[in-house]
Amino acid sequence: MNEFVVHSQLRWWVRSFLLVFKSSFRSFWIRKSFWFGIFVFSVCLLILFPFALGTEFIQKLPVQLGCFWAIMEFVAVVSLGQCFYFEYEAMMLDVFLTSPMPKSTLFIAKIAFLTVQIFSLSLFVFLFWSILFHVQAIHSVTNLVCFLLLTFLFSVSSASLGVVVHGLTSRSLAKEILHPILFFPFQTGVLLGVSSLSLSCLGFAPLSAVWGQATWWTLLFVYPTIFITLAFLLAPIFFEE
Amino acid sequence: MISCESISIQFGSEVVVENLSFSLQKGSSLALIGPNGCGKTSLLKILAGLARPSHGQVLYGTDTKNNHENPLQKNLSCLYLSALPAFFLDQSCLENLNLYLSCYNKTYHIDYARELFSKAGLSKKMNSPVRTLSTGQKRKLTLICAVLTLPDLLLADEPSLGLDKNGVTFCLEIFNKLKENNVSFIIASHDDVIVKWCSDVLPLGSFSSQTRNAVPKKLMAIL
Numbered sequence: 001m002n003e004f005v006v007h008s009q010l011r012w013w014v015r016s017f018l019l020v021f022k023s024s025f026r027s028f029w030i031r032k033s034f035w036f037g038i039f040v041f042s043v044c045l046l047i048l049f050p051f052a053l054g055t056e057f058i059q060k061l062p063v064q065l066g067c068f069w070a071i072m073e074f075v076a077v078v079s080l081g082q083c084f085y086f087e088y089e090a091m092m093l094d095v096f097l098t099s100p101m102p103k104s105t106l107f108i109a110k111i112a113f114l115t116v117q118i119f120s121l122s123l124f125v126f127l128f129w130s131i132l133f134h135v136q137a138i139h140s141v142t143n144l145v146c147f148l149l150l151t152f153l154f155s156v157s158s159a160s161l162g163v164v165v166h167g168l169t170s171r172s173l174a175k176e177i178l179h180p181i182l183f184f185p186f187q188t189g190v191l192l193g194v195s196s197l198s199l200s201c202l203g204f205a206p207l208s209a210v211w212g213q214a215t216w217w218t219l220l221f222v223y224p225t226i227f228i229t230l231a232f233l234l235a236p237i238f239f240e241e
Numbered sequence: 242m243i244s245c246e247s248i249s250i251q252f253g254s255e256v257v258v259e260n261l262s263f264s265l266q267k268g269s270s271l272a273l274i275g276p277n278g279c280g281k282t283s284l285l286k287i288l289a290g291l292a293r294p295s296h297g298q299v300l301y302g303t304d305t306k307n308n309h310e311n312p313l314q315k316n317l318s319c320l321y322l323s324a325l326p327a328f329f330l331d332q333s334c335l336e337n338l339n340l341y342l343s344c345y346n347k348t349y350h351i352d353y354a355r356e357l358f359s360k361a362g363l364s365k366k367m368n369s370p371v372r373t374l375s376t377g378q379k380r381k382l383t384l385i386c387a388v389l390t391l392p393d394l395l396l397a398d399e400p401s402l403g404l405d406k407n408g409v410t411f412c413l414e415i416f417n418k419l420k421e422n423n424v425s426f427i428i429a430s431h432d433d434v435i436v437k438w439c440s441d442v443l444p445l446g447s448f449s450s451q452t453r454n455a456v457p458k459k460l461m462a463i464l
Contacts, residue, residue, distance in 0.1 A: 019340070073324070
């Protein structure tokens with residue numbers, strides 16, 4: 001295969017990726033209420049947690065962090081539940097899958113879009129969380145950068161895992177059972193990683209004494225790498241009936 | 242261009258299509274007919290690469306030594322028009338048209354698109370959201386997308402569903418334009434006008450015990 005062919009295929013891949021990303025964003029922009037719905041419910045949870053846990057207990061930093069990641073898990077699960085909603089509603093998934101576009105672009109672009117969606121929500125949830133819970137420790141720049149990096153890694157890991165699981169199970173007759181069975185055990189690793197590292201970032205001992213910071217960081221970087229690679233490799237069999 | 246070898250479609254214990262073989266040459270048209278539930282849509286989905294048959298295989302390409310199981314591997318562009326028109330409902334007709342063409346890496350001249358919209362009676366709807374279109378108008382829009390996309394193979398499921406008499410005439414006009422460009426067709430339809438337009442007819446379901454191969458239309462009359 002000569003260089004020109006490789007170059008043109010790569011260009012076509014990038015164009016297809018941008019096409020799916022743009023179309024996802026456009027559909028999402030028209031229905032902005034989806035984003036606001038998730039955001040408003042997250043803020044409601046932020047308000048409700050102090051009532052449920054008690055105002056004294058909620059002032060402890062590990063509890064505050066636990067509340068944040070619990071809400072972020074909710075944000076990720078709801079966002080992933082809608083990942084191909086617009087394509088299903090419009091019946092456009094079959095058009096994308098039968099067109100000459102490389103199938104992998106559909107899933108990689110969806111992972112990218114969902115990462116942006118979850119991360120954008122997390123920024124606002126983070127802002128409200130730090131205000132409503134009076135989180136002082138986060139005011140240092142180093143802590144803030146560390147926290148935002150963890151939020152991004154959480155977003156990209158959840159998005160890649162969610163898209164792979166959705167692609168594998170969506171046309172199965174047992175999708176209602178398969179989806180949570182495959183999603184939550186893997187997602188637990190990400191959740192434990194970000195919780196443990198956010199504790200470490202703020203000067204607390206990590207959740208597991210056996211696993212140091214380096215191991216959790218490795219896990220958080222390896223997760224999206226594995227699932228993005230899987231999305232790329234398994235794309236031809238995704239959504240097959 | 243496309244050939245099916247001993248295809249069987251099975252849902253649980255129910256065998257819908259059994260040991261079906263046929264081939265389609267470039268530029269020819271094949272109508273899939275048969276009663277509801279005989280496997281027309283399932284067969285189209287298999288041909289489009291959206292589903293796998295229970296047994297057998299579909300081969301794409303003219304060179305028998307270099308056939309592929311996937312239309313994309315053979316650089317064969319295939320457009321699948323489902324029974325329900327596929328469009329992003331909140332986006333305009335032109336935006337949806339652009340999306341279809343971008344998926345197929347094609348461009349079009351806006352004047353030609355305007356002419357087609359005018360013929361379809363959709364001139365005033367070009368910039369309206371697809372949500373405001375009736376079922377028949379959406380169907381006409383899929384046909385406009387098909388003619389501008391100009392695929393190698395068009396797989397259409399009930400392409401005249403929801404169309405009035407003028408709509409069916411418009412549909413045939415589009416099909417003729419595609420045929421002039423050597424596009425191959427496989428159409429699942431209950432509409433006699435569409436079936437008559439096709440050069441070959443493949444009966445499924447109760448007819449399939451009579452023959453497993455594509456039969457000439459004249460023979461269909463006897464069946």
